[in-house]
Amino acid sequence: MRAFAELLDRLLLTPSRNRKLQLLVDYFRATPDPDRGLALAALIGDLDFPGVKPAILRAMISERMDPVLFGLSYNFVGDLAETISLVWPTGNSGAGDGLPLAGVVDQLSRVSRSDAPKVVAALLDQSTASERFAILKLVTGSLRIGVSARLAKQALADLGQADINEIEELWHGLHAPYADLFAWLEGVADKPVPQAQALFRPVMLSNPMTETDYPKLDPADYCAEWKWDGIRVQVVAMNGAQRLYSRTGDDISGSFPDLMQAVNFEGVIDGELLVGDPQGRTATFSDLQQRLNRKSVSAKVQAQFPVFVRCYDILQAGEDDLRTLSFIERRKHLEAFVADLDPTRFDVSRFVPFSSWEELDEKRKRPPHPIIEGVMAKRWDSTYVPGRPKGPWFKWKRDPYTVDAVLMYAQRGSGRRASFYSDYTFGVWSGPEDAPELVPVGKAYFGFTDAELKQIDKFVRDNTIDRFGPVRSVRANRETGLVFEVAFEGLNRSTRHKSGVAMRFPRISRLRWDKPTAEADRIEVLQSMLEG
Amino acid sequence: MRGQDLLHPRPEGLYCPPGDFFIDPVRPVARALVTHGHGDHARPGNTAVMATQQTLDIMAIRYGADFAQTSQVAEWGVPVKIGDCTVTFHPAGHVLGSAQIAVECDGLRIVASGDYKRRPDPSCQAFELVPCDIFITEATFGLPAFRHPDSKAEIAKLLRSVAQFPDRTHMVGAYALGKAQRVIKELRDAGYDEPIYIHGALQKLCDYYETQGIALGELKPATLEKGSKQDFAGAIVVGTPSSFADRWARRFADPVAAFASGWMQVRQRARQRGVELPLIISDHCDWDELCETIDEVGAEEIWVTHGREEALVRYCELKQLRAQPLHLVGYEDEAE
Structure with missing residues (x-):
């Protein structure tokens, strides 16, 4: 438990992806089975303790300490699990070398609801504050330490010098504590043979098309499709089991019961999950977000935001693995296959006809639908290869939207950027024309070079008007300030931001030292894009 | 007398x-x-100052020899008559030379403990419990959420990270007086004998600690010799907390920001400051030690000052002890 608790603490505060990987690999290497496998399951949210309800925690602590003192502590710390871990009466020294993680997980998973308070309390009694934090986070089921399933799998791949696609393919057939997986990765056993039905197939991805690419390519070798702005999914139905996977192999079937009901086939389809009706209107990404990351979906939400899959490819039909066929062959299979499916839930992605790259370039710049973010170009003869091979598939996005905004706040970065003000909040003008004021519309921390970062950092330090912890408020008015050209992929309506808009994927595209702040854009420019 | x-x-x-x-x-x-x-307790410009020899020395280092017109050395445990009362200085265990001051008059004794801690600290005198009628306690970490772990475990955490990331520089932010020397001393006690690099602001105080018998091992200035960031790869650099937010810090290779402070107990605090490796090492009592001191000192009345007075006053109420917050202005939270 001690090593796991330390791992959680370090992951929580380590911003760099590569450093997180290193922490994970080192932990997996140093920790014996089954602890490491259970830690892996915990990190990706795969542990379940049905007998332990988070609600018992408050009751447990109120039996043990003065509510006023608890309240003062909670107000200061701000996180319930962390507060309890710190104020728990048995202090901070813990028992010996700490409890084994496996023992803790075993007790928590077997405990009945009535015994849970006693068992959890006994575990907390024997732990340090840091271990208690880990136990309480396990119990409440929300680690929130910035480790995705994909990152954890990458760490496994690094551990065993394996290809992450191999791990993805095996993944859903494996179970905690993954001893067979670790044994294979460490070279002491054969690759495990997955037992599960409806396994995920690693996805084929594309590379961005650049100006140096297409002059070298023959347009006749390629077909083009619209690139829809939903989420890439894989529908797998095998031997009576049906699953919907995200592009990274997360099983998201539970959020889409309406779609899963329509999965009445045997095969594997690759496509884009969208909200709307294939025959009618395709709704925005904001609407799709109403359906994402939900544990349960009400009938009302299902009716209001129906989902469908716009099919791009077919990997398997019945027993036949089609991945080694050419794209054009697979496409024929796909069209025949989808013709038999529920037309309100599945359709086939249309081709975009073109005869030259210049023509396609024009089309990708002016997509016919707001939910299209560009075009895909795929070689007719491309087989389905997992990963991101260079050459067969290209994505060619429409140009990003841009807006000229004024730097308002700057925050210090972390790691290599700890001494730089590198995270910027920027705003546009709003309010009456004769008394405009800046309203923040987004935050960005990349898009500039190291040399530009130094210049902005100097500007921030020279123009600070206020400080709050690591954040500086920067002089920004009609006369002085720094204008950024901000590029972004789209806008969502937001009730959380004062401006009413939230940008997708904002980044600084140009520094406009030359531009007077008074000429930065107004909020109406963004609002008009929302209505589009 | 009241x-x-x-x-x-x-x-x-x-x-x-x-x-x-x-x-x-x-x-x-x-x-x-x-x-x-x-700095928030010892300020320059007073006419006459009385303090322990070490505190006077430290004031001279920080403010120059003319920090006061006259100074008087307080010997540990020796009562001195001032006006109608008697004062005695006792070790507070906070930093080198730190004292609690017992003030006595007409049979009433008040102990003003200043900042204090109860943990063993190889870089200063140990706290001494002084029985009194009224005890004035600080409350910097006066919340039940503050339970400092063993500092040896925190030092071990730092050394594990240095071993795990040998290509990175570990920058330890530590207050210039006391904390920095304690961290260095505890690293030495844990067997770390590589040179430790220090920010220029620490040099004089580290030198002074050496003269007082606190051996800090080989310290080198954290300046670039040949202009290569790799000079500091794998090294531990100790500097003031503010220096790491400063341009000064850019000279280090892919730094791990560590910070030695009791505040590091709260993860969100560490996160806000961009600290990657929090080291919970404090010059103050944690909650348990504050409560224990209140229990042991035997005072009939507790005055609580600078920090989170409310919780400690509440603790005294629950113990049926008379307590009140003492509102003093001008004292800062540690290293914030």
Whole structure:
């Protein structure tokens, strides 16, 4: 438990992806089975303790300490699990070398609801504050330490010098504590043979098309499709089991019961999950977000935001693995296959006809639908290869939207950027024309070079008007300030931001030292894009 | 005599009418008694200062030899008559030379403990419990959420990280007086004998600690010799907390920001400051030690000052002890 608790603490505060990987690999290497496998399951949210309800925690602590003192502590710390871990009466020294993680997980998973308070309390009694934090986070089921399933799998791949696609393919057939997986990765056993039905197939991805690419390519070798702005999914139905996977192999079937009901086939389809009706209107990404990351979906939400899959490819039909066929062959299979499916839930992605790259370039710049973010170009003869091979598939996005905004706040970065003000909040003008004021519309921390970062950092330090912890408020008015050209992929309506808009994927595209702040854009420019 | 007749807050600081002096005044006064050398307790410009030899030395290092017109050395445990009262200095265990000041008059004794801690600290004198009628306690970490772990475990955490990331520089932010020397000393006690690099602001105080018998091992200035960031790869650099937010910090290879402070107990605090490796090492008591001290000191009344007074006053109420917050102005949270 001690090593796991330390791992959680370090992951929580380590911003760099590569450093997180290193922490994970080192932990997996140093920790014996089954602890490491259970830690892996915990990190990706795969542990379940049905007998332990988070609600018992408050009751447990109120039996043990003065509510006023608890309240003062909670107000200061701000996180319930962390507060309890710190104020728990048995202090901070813990028992010996700490409890084994496996023992803790075993007790928590077997405990009945009535015994849970006693068992959890006994575990907390024997732990340090840091271990208690880990136990309480396990119990409440929300680690929130910035480790995705994909990152954890990458760490496994690094551990065993394996290809992450191999791990993805095996993944859903494996179970905690993954001893067979670790044994294979460490070279002491054969690759495990997955037992599960409806396994995920690693996805084929594309590379961005650049100006140096297409002059070298023959347009006749390629077909083009619209690139829809939903989420890439894989529908797998095998031997009576049906699953919907995200592009990274997360099983998201539970959020889409309406779609899963329509999965009445045997095969594997690759496509884009969208909200709307294939025959009618395709709704925005904001609407799709109403359906994402939900544990349960009400009938009302299902009716209001129906989902469908716009099919791009077919990997398997019945027993036949089609991945080694050419794209054009697979496409024929796909069209025949989808013709038999529920037309309100599945359709086939249309081709975009073109005869030259210049023509396609024009089309990708002016997509016919707001939910299209560009075009895909795929070689007719491309087989389905997992990963991101260079050459067969290209994505060619429409140009990003841009807006000229004024730097308002700057925050210090972390790691290599700890001494730089590198995270910027920027705003546009709003309010009456004769008394405009800046309203923040987004935050960005990349898009500039190291040399530009130094210049902005100097500007921030020279123009600070206020400080709050690591954040500086920067002089920004009609006369002085720094204008950024901000590029972004789209806008969502937001009730959380004062401006009413939230940008997708904002980044600084140009520094406009030359531009007077008074000429930065107004909020109406963004609002008009929302209505589009 | 009532407590407030012996000591009470004034804008300048805690005032003693029978002795006509202030304890840790925040603005210049005629006679000041200073508990320890931290900048918010020891300030220059007073006419006469009384403090322990080490505190006087530290004030001279920080403010120059003319930090006061006259100074008087307080010997540990030796009562000195000032006006109608007697004062005695006892170790507070906070930093080198730090003292609690016992003030006595007409059979009433108040102990102003300044900042104090109970944990063993190889870089200063150990806290001494002084029985009294009224005990004035600090409350910097006066919340049940503050339970400092063993500092040896925190040092071990730092050394594990240094071993795990040998290509990175570990930058340890530590307050220039006391914390920095303690971290260095504890690293040495844990067997770390590589050179430790220090920010220029620490040099004089580290030198002074050496003269007082606190061996800190080989310290080198954290300056670039040949202009290569790799000079510091794998090294531990100790600097003031603010120096790491400064341009100064850019000279280090892919730094791990560590920070030695009791505040690091709360993860969100560490996160806000961009700290990657929090080291919970404090110069103050944690909650348990504050409560324990209140229990052990045997005072009938507790005055609580600088920090989170409310929780400690509540603790005293639950123990049916008389307690009140003592509102002194001008003291800062540690290293914030």
